[in-house]
Amino acid sequence: DQQVKQNSPSLSVQEGRISILNCDYTNSMFDYFLWYKKYPAEGPTFLISISSIKDKNEDGRFTVFLNKSAKHLSLHIVPSQPGDSAVYFCAVKNNAGNMLTFGGGTRLMVKP
Amino acid sequence: KAGVTQTPRYLIKTRGQQVTLSCSPISGHRSVSWYQQTPGQGLQFLFEYFSETQRNKGNFPGRFSGRQFSNSRSEMNVSTLELGDSALYLCASRPSSLYEQFFGPGTRLTVL
Numbered sequence: 001d002q003q004v005k006q007n008s009p010s011l012s013v014q015e016g017r018i019s020i021l022n023c024d025y026t027n028s029m030f031d032y033f034l035w036y037k038k039y040p041a042e043g044p045t046f047l048i049s050i051s052s053i054k055d056k057n058e059d060g061r062f063t064v065f066l067n068k069s070a071k072h073l074s075l076h077i078v079p080s081q082p083g084d085s086a087v088y089f090c091a092v093k094n095n096a097g098n099m100l101t102f103g104g105g106t107r108l109m110v111k112p
Numbered sequence: 113k114a115g116v117t118q119t120p121r122y123l124i125k126t127r128g129q130q131v132t133l134s135c136s137p138i139s140g141h142r143s144v145s146w147y148q149q150t151p152g153q154g155l156q157f158l159f160e161y162f163s164e165t166q167r168n169k170g171n172f173p174g175r176f177s178g179r180q181f182s183n184s185r186s187e188m189n190v191s192t193l194e195l196g197d198s199a200l201y202l203c204a205s206r207p208s209s210l211y212e213q214f215f216g217p218g219t220r221l222t223v224l
Contacts, residue, residue, distance in 0.1 A: 034212060041220075042218075043215030043216050044155075
């Protein structure tokens with residue numbers, strides 16, 4: 001039973017345009033949400049996070065939106081750059097502990 | 113600050129053997145978590161240690177164990193290796209005041 005789903009395994013975007021990555025979760029006990037970027041043969045790199053008491057958090061080109069009623073999380077990257085090409089994972093934290101549950105990842109390809 | 117370091121980076125073992133992986137967290141981080149990444153199951157939580165105590169454990173058999181030392185360095189051990197244990201093993205550390213986890217580069221374990 002997947003508690004965190006990233007339904008798009010891949011996404012292709014033109015350089016300079018917006019990339020929107022989506023994540024759905026099932027458990028209302030999740031209280032903290034994170035996005036990580038991963039290059040091959042490297043560990044995930046933390047990008048941005050949001051608490052369940054907020055609905056938006058922005059950091060430079062990256063914005064995370066949280067829709068609690070829909071149990072939906074999204075990451076917007078504007079403008080997209082070729083260096084953003086990587087696999088992006090959403091991760092959620094349960095309010096009962098600090099372990100993270102990850103989605104399956106979305107491979108983003110930004111074309112020059 | 114130096115990032116999370118993991119040793120070794122690559123390891124080849126045969127079925128039935130045991131293996132020990134090592135992780136040094138970011139200086140000042142007292143929480144260390146371990147994750148397994150496989151193509152089929154994605155990123156899955158193994159366990160978390162804080163101040164030498166296991167705080168949380170994921171849904172893995174008892175062959176997977178870990179420990180944390182007084183300097184916050186952590187080791188994980190897998191006994192009686194199976195082919196399905198071939199994976200990228202990731203260590204992450206976290207400061208006590210934050211939920212964000214910072215990952216090391218991982219140890220790629222291949223079981224033949």
